[in-house]
Amino acid sequence: MDFRMTTRRQVMKLAAFAASQAALMGAVRAEGGVDSGTVASSPLAVAPLPFAQQTPMRIGAAALRVRDLGKMRSYYTDLLKLGTISDSKTEVVLGVDGVALLHLIHRPDAPLEAQTTAGLFHTAFLMPSRADFARWLVHAALARTPFDGFADHHVSEASYLTDPEGNGIEVYSDRPPSAWKWTGDTVTMGTDQLDIDNIVAQMDTTRDQYHAAPKALRIGHMHLRVGDVARGRNFYEGLIGMEPTRLGRPGVAFLSSGRYHHHIGINTWQSAGSGPRNAQETGLAWFSLRIADDAVMADRKRRLAAAGLSGESIADGVGIADPWGTQVRLVKA
Numbered sequence: 527m528d529f530r531m532t533t534r535r536q537v538m539k540l541a542a543f544a545a546s547q548a549a550l551m552g553a554v555r556a557e558g559g560v561d562s563g564t565v566a567s568s569p570l571a572v573a574p575l576p577f578a579q580q581t582p583m584r585i586g587a588a589a590l591r592v593r594d595l596g597k598m599r600s601y602y603t604d605l606l607k608l609g610t611i612s613d614s615k616t617e618v619v620l621g622v623d624g625v626a627l628l629h630l631i632h633r634p635d636a637p638l639e640a641q642t643t644a645g646l647f648h649t650a651f652l653m654p655s656r657a658d659f660a661r662w663l664v665h666a667a668l669a670r671t672p673f674d675g676f677a678d679h680h681v682s683e684a685s686y687l688t689d690p691e692g693n694g695i696e697v698y699s700d701r702p703p704s705a706w707k708w709t710g711d712t713v714t715m716g717t718d719q720l721d722i723d724n725i726v727a728q729m730d731t732t733r734d735q736y737h738a739a740p741k742a743l744r745i746g747h748m749h750l751r752v753g754d755v756a757r758g759r760n761f762y763e764g765l766i767g768m769e770p771t772r773l774g775r776p777g778v779a780f781l782s783s784g785r786y787h788h789h790i791g792i793n794t795w796q797s798a799g800s801g802p803r804n805a806q807e808t809g810l811a812w813f814s815l816r817i818a819d820d821a822v823m824a825d826r827k828r829r830l831a832a833a834g835l836s837g838e839s840i841a842d843g844v845g846i847a848d849p850w851g852t853q854v855r856l857v858k859a
Contacts, residue, residue: 581784586814589629639809644850646810648694652746659699665736676720749791753800758792803851812853
């Protein structure tokens with residue numbers, strides 16, 4: 527069967543876009559499954575944090591072990607316009623308005639992590655608004671950035687990319703939480719064709735207006751490759767305290783705090799049966815979960831202690847490894 531389709535007239539103005547069935551299928555692989563405010567704002571304007579960052583637990587920062595520090599730094603600063611928070615020969619920290627989002631840890635001799643092992647599926651950068659997402663899409667298109675896919679997930683509109691060392695990236699914006707459809711504790715998500723025309727309708731697609739990352743840009747969720755979904759749930763749900771928001775489909779689970787659609791995704795699509803990760807390889811070194819409430823933090827520490835896991839003491843919190851060695855840092859928000 528031929529999955530190609532004619533690219534639409536307006537999207538042709540966006541040279542890097544391939545709004546085709548192939549791009550949609552890339553997003554299906556990125557998130558799995560086939561269920562069935564456009565007013566522009568200044569990228570530097572002070573905006574409230576998105577709902578994903580207002581929950582009892584929320585994603586803080588992520589750290590990648592990288593071989594080519596300069597190339598990886600340039601990629602993320604060019605792609606998202608992240609600013610430099612700190613800079614050394616061994617680590618560069620990038621973020622927005624003084625908030626660290628991405629740590630790049632230099633490991634020049636590290637072997638590349640295979641995509642069939644446990645590790646990072648993608649880091650998902652959440653644009654504060656649909657207008658910010660539109661502005662960024664035009665920026666990426668005019669820079670001829672290669673995309674892996676696009677999708678409308680009902681709760682969000684998303685694009686997918688891969689960085690120069692094979693780490694997956696999602697850049698997306700959420701629909702208003704009031705528009706999400708819940709059945710009990712299960713949220714409706716899907717993977718449909720993304721209407722790029724509608725997203726960029728009020729943008730000038732001939733010029734780049736994404737000059738700086740929005741101040742409220744954050745990591746909205748982390749999606750991980752794991753060796754076993756049940757073991758992953760035991761850790762991220764049973765110990766870390768996330769709640770399931772979408773289950774039932776083979777090889778994947780979505781978990782969140784405070785009824786966000788998901789802060790954590792775990793899947794075994796490429797990594798079923800994987801054992802411990804090799805900490806000498808490239809890929810995700812750690813990510814943090816920020817916890818605002820002292821009682822919630824105390825509860826998480828009690829859960830870990832009850833399981834016989836003391837964790838590693840870190841600034842403002844505790845670090846613990848998941849069953850495959852991915853480090854999770856629980857830190858005070």
